[in-house]
Amino acid sequence: MRPLAQSxxxxxxxxxxxxxxxxxxxxxxLCRSAHVPVFLFPKPSDIALKLASDWPTLLAALWMxxxxxxxxxxxxxxxxxxxxxxxxxxxxxEKSFFPYAVLLQVxxxxxxxxxxxxxxxxxxxxLTICATVxxxxxxxxxxxxxxxxxxxxxxxxxxxxxxxxLQTLFRLRIPSALPYFFGGLRISSxxxxxxxxxxxxxxxxxxxxAGLAYEILQSGFQLDIPRMFAALFLITLAGxxxxxxxxxxxxxxxxQWHESEVGAxx
Amino acid sequence: xxxxNKTCPESAGGRVPTGAPVVEILSADKVFPNGTRALAxxxxxxxxGEFLTLIGPSGCGKSTLLKLIANLxxxxxxxxxxxxxxxxxxGSSGRSLAFVFQDPTLMPWARVExxxxxxxxxxxxxxxxxxxxxxEALSRVGLEGVARHYPRQLSGGMKMxxxxxxxxxxxxDLLLMDEPFGALDEFTRNRLDADLVRLWWERKLTTVFxxxxxxxxxxxxxxxxxxxxxxxxxxxxxxxxxxxxxxESFRNAPRFAEYCRAxxxxxxxxxxxxxxx
Numbered sequence: 001m002r003p004l005a006q007s008x009x010x011x012x013x014x015x016x017x018x019x020x021x022x023x024x025x026x027x028x029x030l031c032r033s034a035h036v037p038v039f040l041f042p043k044p045s046d047i048a049l050k051l052a053s054d055w056p057t058l059l060a061a062l063w064m065x066x067x068x069x070x071x072x073x074x075x076x077x078x079x080x081x082x083x084x085x086x087x088x089x090x091x092x093x094e095k096s097f098f099p100y101a102v103l104l105q106v107x108x109x110x111x112x113x114x115x116x117x118x119x120x121x122x123x124x125x126x127l128t129i130c131a132t133v134x135x136x137x138x139x140x141x142x143x144x145x146x147x148x149x150x151x152x153x154x155x156x157x158x159x160x161x162x163x164x165x166l167q168t169l170f171r172l173r174i175p176s177a178l179p180y181f182f183g184g185l186r187i188s189s190x191x192x193x194x195x196x197x198x199x200x201x202x203x204x205x206x207x208x209x210a211g212l213a214y215e216i217l218q219s220g221f222q223l224d225i226p227r228m229f230a231a232l233f234l235i236t237l238a239g240x241x242x243x244x245x246x247x248x249x250x251x252x253x254x255x256q257w258h259e260s261e262v263g264a265x266x
Numbered sequence: 267x268x269x270x271n272k273t274c275p276e277s278a279g280g281r282v283p284t285g286a287p288v289v290e291i292l293s294a295d296k297v298f299p300n301g302t303r304a305l306a307x308x309x310x311x312x313x314x315g316e317f318l319t320l321i322g323p324s325g326c327g328k329s330t331l332l333k334l335i336a337n338l339x340x341x342x343x344x345x346x347x348x349x350x351x352x353x354x355x356x357g358s359s360g361r362s363l364a365f366v367f368q369d370p371t372l373m374p375w376a377r378v379e380x381x382x383x384x385x386x387x388x389x390x391x392x393x394x395x396x397x398x399x400x401x402e403a404l405s406r407v408g409l410e411g412v413a414r415h416y417p418r419q420l421s422g423g424m425k426m427x428x429x430x431x432x433x434x435x436x437x438x439d440l441l442l443m444d445e446p447f448g449a450l451d452e453f454t455r456n457r458l459d460a461d462l463v464r465l466w467w468e469r470k471l472t473t474v475f476x477x478x479x480x481x482x483x484x485x486x487x488x489x490x491x492x493x494x495x496x497x498x499x500x501x502x503x504x505x506x507x508x509x510x511x512x513x514e515s516f517r518n519a520p521r522f523a524e525y526c527r528a529x530x531x532x533x534x535x536x537x538x539x540x541x542x543x
Contacts, residue, residue, distance in 0.1 A: 161384070161385045171384070258375075
């Protein structure tokens with residue numbers, strides 16, 4: 001790697017880490033000096049200790065939540081892309097059904113999750129459905145936009161060469177839509193996680209769910225605030241991880257040619 | 267006095283070259299849905315092996331005429347024949363035409379060779395055959411080295427060459443070009459003109475070219491059709507008798523200046539008439 005690129009990547013990782021470190025140190029010093037009680041606002045050291053001691057339980061909980069989030073994410077992709085294809089087939093279909101897709105975005109999941117959890121026997125499935133609903137709209141919206149945002153010059157070119165519908169779809173529309181699709185993926189991955197956590201919250205401690213939200217609720221009841229923060233920290237980590245992975249996929253697919261990944265030329 | 271909408275008072279003259287007709291435009295005109303008359307009825311025959319340039323002021327319908335010839339749009343009246351046949355049957359006779367746009371119109375997600383290969387892939391040409399044709403087309407435009415590059419890595423002139431290579435790969439019988447070098451700087455433009463006229467001369471590929479530039483028209487063509495606006499029509503057809511192969515030395519010759527003067531005079535006449543209407 002060129003020296004400049006090497007230092008750029010180092011900067012991308014080192015800089016936020018440095019900021020995080022400063023915040024953590026500041027936080028620790030503030031809590032110690034102000035003698036903030038641990039059940040009100042724990043110090044980073046408390047959280048770290050709790051993470052170390054309860055590692056197995058918390059990790060299992062993380063996996064439970066992540067599983068729901070990932071299932072929801074994949075369902076959202078499959079359903080969202082299908083709907084986007086349908087929308088692109090006819091303007092009439094799009095105009096008729098798009099407002100309902102918008103409904104998906106604006107309805108707060110906390111309001112409809114209880115209904116879904118009651119209706120669906122299996123708690124896990126119910127959680128996945130809730131999270132899918134939350135993650136669905138960006139994929140529909142972005143993919144539809146992408147499939148429609150095709151260079152008219154290229155459309156002309158394909159038409160002149162008498163390209164078939166499938167040929168135009170695979171060689172022109174899908175590659176054109178990829179940048180928008182990946183943008184939707186990045187947003188959706190985080191939303192799937194949020195949806196999973198929120199649904200778990202609504203399901204409460206009654207069901208057999210044992211994800212991170214459940215841990216947060218339990219810790220709250222037991223006033224084990226460091227543990228609550230530890231669970232919160234793991235959720236945040238998962239969210240950042242998902243976003244980074246999506247960005248990685250995006251770079252793989254678009255890195256060679258799209259301005260968003262290639263960056264400005266000197 | 268000729269009907270004002272037909273041709274200009276002085277006849278659409280020039281020697282009609284001998285050769286098999288490739289495109290016959292028989293009183294074809296074009297009125298757009300919003301009522302604008304883009305073209306008055308045009309009568310023009312494009313002959314095999316010639317290089318015809320359409321030149322004229324903005325709005326004279328040269329691009330519209332080119333699109334009619336490309337069968338991208340239909341004439342409102344009259345008809346057009348390609349190789350003495352209506353367009354629907356042209357494909358079955360094995361003849362094809364290629365269109366080069368003003369914009370290179372490359373797929374940014376594909377490498378140069380995939381871009382050049384596109385028309386062949388769409389026609390489901392076998393891989394071995396298409397690879398051969400792609401390599402040949404790229405070498406004809408002088409771009410052998412960049413087959414694996416992406417469009418964003420190329421300069422404007424190179425992108426235009428890829429676009430031309432893409433049309434050549436289909437081995438067309440008729441090449442249509444709509445101000446392809448308009449967006450390029452003068453040096454690149456001159457170089458591409460020289461390459462294009464050499465390409466044309468190699469295979470005598472019938473070409474119709476649209477441009478704003480008098481110099482380009484004189485340098486490249488065997489015939490130049492001067493068009494007028496409002497409504498678009500062909501006012502005069504000039505023959506450029508300069509033998510081929512032509513190169514940079516032609517640009518410096520006195521004959522070149524003569525032709526340019528004559529062409530310029532025609533264009534001025536056309537725009538004067540337009541102002542008098």
